[in-house]
Amino acid sequence: MPKEYVNPNSLFPSMQHGFSQVVVASGRKMVFISGQTAWDIRKKIVGGDSLLEQARQALRNVQAAIEAAGGTLKDIVSLRIYIVNYQPENAEAVSIALQEFFSSENPPASTWIGVSALAVPEFLIEIEAIAVLD
DSSP, X not given: OOEEEEOOTTSOOOGGGTOBSEEEEOOSEEEEEEEEOSBOTTSOBSSTTOHHHHHHHHXXXXXXXXXXXXXXXXXXXXXXXXXXXXXXXXXXXXXXXXXXXXXXXXXXXXXXXXXXXXXXXXXXXXXXXXXXXX
């Protein structure tokens, strides 16, 4: 699937945070992945009170979802990340997790949203994804 990653000089440099400013994609199949959290297959929370570990588990779940749809992480063009009680010091944990799962050269676009709570009180993060496949 053809994708173009655009990081104009007129916007802040986002690559160091693990995301692109703009991704232009075309393909035949769009995949919308529901918000993924730190639940494992048995609905047990992975990572406890560690935002980094919960983010890693949420991204493992995103990876499993896109693979079930016939794609890979490289097909993901956009993320929406919900972080409970977001503070600037949370950015490092989220950035680390993103950089572990996505290419440093062409990461997806993303939006980070601070929220007061998620569906389960122990959840610290939830990640939605959009992918475009050929």
